[in-house]
Amino acid sequence: MISPNDITVNVIASIIASAFFLAAGFIWGKYKERRREFGRNLEEYDFYPFTVTRENFGEFNLNNFRLGMHYFLKNEDHTAARQLIFIGEQSNVREKLEPAEQKEYAHLFEKYEGKKIIDDTQEFLANYERIVRLVGKSFPNTGIEILLHNLADPAHSLITLENNVTGRHLRDGATNLLIDFKRRQLTNEDKLNYELNIGSRKFKCTSIPIKRKDFGIVGGICINIDANYITEEVLKDRQRIETWFQNFLRTDMQLDENILSKDEYAKALKGKRHFKDESV
Numbered sequence: 608m609i610s611p612n613d614i615t616v617n618v619i620a621s622i623i624a625s626a627f628f629l630a631a632g633f634i635w636g637k638y639k640e641r642r643r644e645f646g647r648n649l650e651e652y653d654f655y656p657f658t659v660t661r662e663n664f665g666e667f668n669l670n671n672f673r674l675g676m677h678y679f680l681k682n683e684d685h686t687a688a689r690q691l692i693f694i695g696e697q698s699n700v701r702e703k704l705e706p707a708e709q710k711e712y713a714h715l716f717e718k719y720e721g722k723k724i725i726d727d728t729q730e731f732l733a734n735y736e737r738i739v740r741l742v743g744k745s746f747p748n749t750g751i752e753i754l755l756h757n758l759a760d761p762a763h764s765l766i767t768l769e770n771n772v773t774g775r776h777l778r779d780g781a782t783n784l785l786i787d788f789k790r791r792q793l794t795n796e797d798k799l800n801y802e803l804n805i806g807s808r809k810f811k812c813t814s815i816p817i818k819r820k821d822f823g824i825v826g827g828i829c830i831n832i833d834a835n836y837i838t839e840e841v842l843k844d845r846q847r848i849e850t851w852f853q854n855f856l857r858t859d860m861q862l863d864e865n866i867l868s869k870d871e872y873a874k875a876l877k878g879k880r881h882f883k884d885e886s887v
Contacts, residue, residue, distance in 0.1 A: 646686030649694070654678065656694055657789055666786065667698040673708065676715050685719060686821065692721045693728075693822045697761050697785055724822070728759040731819055732826050736767045739828060743769020748854045750833040750841070756781045758788075758826050772833040773810075781827070788816045788824050802834075809834040 649655055654674035656667060672695060679688035692715065695701075704712055715721070732755070739755040747770060754775075755767035764781040791798055798814040810831050817826035841851045865872055871879070879887040 646684040646688075649675070649687040649690035652678075652687060656691065656698075667694070667700075669700070669703055672698075672700060673704075676708070676712055680711065680715055680718070688715065688719045689721075689724055690822055692716060692719055693724055693759065693825075696721070696725065697758055699762060725759050728819070728822070728825050729757065732757055732766070732817070735817060735826060735828065739767045740769055746770065746855055747857070749851060750836040752829075752831040752833070754829050754831075756784060756827045756829070758785045758824060761785055772836070773831055784814065784827055784829075785824065788814070788827060792816070792824065803831075807835075 652675065654671040656669070656672035656675060658666060658668045658671070672691065675687075675691045676695075679691060695712070701709060701712065735755055739753050743751075743753045749770065750772055752768070752770045752772040754765060754769070756764040757766045758764055758781060761781045761784075763778040764784075765775060765777055765779045768775065768777060787798070798816075801812050803810040803812055811834050812832070813830045815828045815830075816824045817828065819825045837851075841847050867875060871882075874887045877887050
C-alpha cells in the first residue's frame with residue numbers, strides 16, 4: 608500500500624523534473640537564438656559572391672555563390688546564409704543555376720526562411736515608400752522626379768514613383784543600380800549630383816542607397832531633375848518661371864508652428880525675411 612508520504616514525494620519529484628525539462632528547453636531555445644544572432648557576416652567568408660573587376664565594375668560571382676550555398680547547407684550560420692540568400696535573390700540566381708542546383712538552393716531557401724527575408728525587407732521599406740511619396744507630392748509639376756527601388760526584387764524593383772519625368776512604370780527593373788551601389792560601397796563613394804545625358808535628354812541626379820544592418824543595400828531612393836525642361840521650358844519666359852516657382856512653393860494648408868531657433872525666431876519677429884537677410 609502506498610502511503611500519503613510516498614504520493615507527496617512522487618508529486619514533488621514530478622514537478623521538479625517537469626520544471627527541469629522546461630528550463631532546459633528554454634535555455635536550449637535561447638542558445639539556438641544566440642547562435643543565429645551572432646553569426647558571421649558573409650563578407651568574412653572567402654566565397655563572398657560579389658567581386659569588382661579590373662575595370663572597377665562590380666559583378667555577381669556565381670561560382671562563389673555556389674560555394675556558399677553548399678557550405679551553408681552543411682554548416683549553419685544563420686546571419687551569413689541569409690545574406691547569401693538576399694544577394695542571390697537580388698541577382699536572379701534561380702535563373703542562373705543548373706536544375707540540380709536549383710533544388711539545392713530551394714533547400715537552402717527553406718532552411719534559412721528565405722521567404723521571411725523578402726517579406727521583412729518589404730516591411731522595412733514601407734516607411735521609405737511614404738517618405739518618397741510625400742516628398743514627391745510636395746513639389747508637383749516641377750520636373751523633379753523621386754522614386755524608390757526595392758532591390759530585393761531587382762527585376763521589378765520600382766515600387767514608388769512621383770512626378771514621372773523618365774517615363775518608367777511601377778515594377779520596372781533597376782538596370783545596373785544595385786551593382787553600381789555595391790561598387791561605390793566598396794570604394795566609399797556617394798552617388799551625388801551626377802549628370803546623365805541620354806540621347807537628347809539631360810538630367811541632374813542623386814541616388815541614395817538604403818542599407819539594412821543584416822543584409823547591406825536593400826533599396827535605393829533616386830532623385831532625377833529634368834535639366835532640359837528647366838533650362839529650355841521653365842526659363843523661356845517670365846511667366847513660366849513664375850508658374851514653376853508657384854508649383855515649387857505651393858502649399859495645401861497653413862499651420863501655427865515654430866521651426867526656428869530662439870535667435871532666428873526673435874529676428875523674425877523683428878522683420879528678418881530669409882536666412883541670408885542681414886538687415887536685422
